[in-house]
Amino acid sequence: MDAWILSIGNELLIGRIVNTNASWLAKRLVFLGFDVKRIITVPDSIDDIVEELGRGLEKAKLIVTTGGLGPTYDDMTSEAVAQALNRQLEKNEKALIMVREFYSKKRLPLTPEREKMAYIPAGARVLPNPVGAAPGFIAEEGDKSIVVLPGVPVEMKSIFEQYVEPYIRRKYNPDRKIAEYFIVVKGVPESELAPFINDLSRRNPDVYLKSHPKGHETRSPLLDIRILVSGLDDKGINEKASRMLSAIEEKAKSLGGTIVEKGRSI
Numbered sequence: 001m002d003a004w005i006l007s008i009g010n011e012l013l014i015g016r017i018v019n020t021n022a023s024w025l026a027k028r029l030v031f032l033g034f035d036v037k038r039i040i041t042v043p044d045s046i047d048d049i050v051e052e053l054g055r056g057l058e059k060a061k062l063i064v065t066t067g068g069l070g071p072t073y074d075d076m077t078s079e080a081v082a083q084a085l086n087r088q089l090e091k092n093e094k095a096l097i098m099v100r101e102f103y104s105k106k107r108l109p110l111t112p113e114r115e116k117m118a119y120i121p122a123g124a125r126v127l128p129n130p131v132g133a134a135p136g137f138i139a140e141e142g143d144k145s146i147v148v149l150p151g152v153p154v155e156m157k158s159i160f161e162q163y164v165e166p167y168i169r170r171k172y173n174p175d176r177k178i179a180e181y182f183i184v185v186k187g188v189p190e191s192e193l194a195p196f197i198n199d200l201s202r203r204n205p206d207v208y209l210k211s212h213p214k215g216h217e218t219r220s221p222l223l224d225i226r227i228l229v230s231g232l233d234d235k236g237i238n239e240k241a242s243r244m245l246s247a248i249e250e251k252a253k254s255l256g257g258t259i260v261e262k263g264r265s266i
Contacts, residue, residue, distance in 0.1 A: 001172060003034040003054040007041045008049060008067035008077055021066045021156055028160065028181055030205045031230050033173045034062060049080035053146065057084070061144055061172065064164075066175055067151030069134040071113040081139055081146055082121035089119050094126045095135045102133045124148075127163045131155050138167060145171065177234050180265040181217060181227040181241045184214075188257035189221045196251045197225070200244065206230060221262070223251060238264075 005025050011017045022039045037060060042048050049068070052096050056063040068077030082089040083253035100110050106113075117134045120126065125137035132155035133236075139146045148163050149156045169176060185193070190213045201209045207229050214222040226243050229237040249259055 001034050001062065002037045002060040003029045003064065004038040004040065004052075004060045005029075005036060006049070006052055006056070006063060006065040007039070007151075008044065008065055009041075010044050012041050012067075013043055020151055021151065024157065025064055025066070025160070026179070027201075027205070027208060028165065029062070029064070031169050031208045031228065032165065033176055033230065044074040044076060046076050046080045046083065049077060050084045053081060053084035057141060057144055057146075062147065062168070063145070064147045066149050066156050068200075069117060069136070069148065069150045071111075071116055071133075071162040075113075075116075076121050077148060078137075081124075081130070081148055085121055085139055085141055085146075087121040087123065087139075088262070090122050091115075091118055092120045092124070092126055092137075095120060098126070098128055098135050099133055102129075120148075122179065128158050129155055130158050130162065131160075136163075138164070155193045175232055176230055177237060178266065179237045179241045180227060181245045181263065182227050182265055183227075183245055183252075183262040184260040185223045185225065185248075185252040185257045186240075186260050187221060188223065188252050188255045190223055192255055193223065193225075193252060195250075200247065204240075204244070207240070226265075234244065 004189055005022050007019050007022050012019050026036045042052050065077055066125060068075045079089050101120050103114055104109055104180055120137045121139050124137040124139040132150055132152055134150045136149045136159045149159055197209050197211055210226045212224040214224055221265050227241050229241040231237040
């Protein structure tokens with residue numbers, strides 16, 4: 001299955017912001033069984049966004065966009081998706097509640113600019129934003145889907161992991177299985193193990209590796225490393241996850257680390 005990623009925002013095109021969202025999404029989509037065919041950066045222009053969405057709908061099963069969901073005049077992704085699908089842009093009551101609650105907790109009024117974030121294409125499915133104001137949404141067109149996410153990385157990742165990934169697995173890969181293993185390493189700074197983890201990740205695109213530092217980087221480093229492998233063969237993915245865990249364990253020990261805990265999560 002083919003997927004496209006559209007990164008929307010002038011700040012990306014002028015080099016003010018590095019596009020880390022695209023690389024993160026590409027890894028996750030490959031992990032979920034997609035062949036990422038395009039990563040395209042688009043300016044804050046409805047015509048340009050609509051043009052790329054139209055091309056993507058002709059070629060790909062899945063399009064994921066990031067950026068352009070905020071309250072300002074140049075945030076126009078929702079309107080562009082509505083135009084690309086020939087739908088009305090409507091105030092969504094679920095999205096409005098989410099936006100209102102976000103600003104209410106901050107004791108801020110719901111201005112027309114903020115209310116703008118509750119407008120999505122007719123028939124789209126709202127995605128809650130656990131850490132920000134702008135909800136995401138999924139718009140389906142036949143057997144194809146456009147997933148629309150905020151550009152702020154922590155918001156994009158949170159929505160994707162909590163809502164988009166389960167949706168993708170149900171709709172496109174119901175038979176795909178995931179195995180998660182973990183290893184906790186004491187005494188090795190994350191920066192010292194990072195080159196090995198990054199190289200391992202590059203050589204295994206169907207695996208998602210993530211290290212979570214728990215202690216101080218130099219005084220008392222403690223790393224919780226997660227290994228997620230996906231595939232259709234349950235035995236095969238578990239064997240691969242186990243091999244990678246062993247490789248990380250061997251490397252960590254060679255760097256003077258101690259293995260505190262290891263095993264399988266799912």
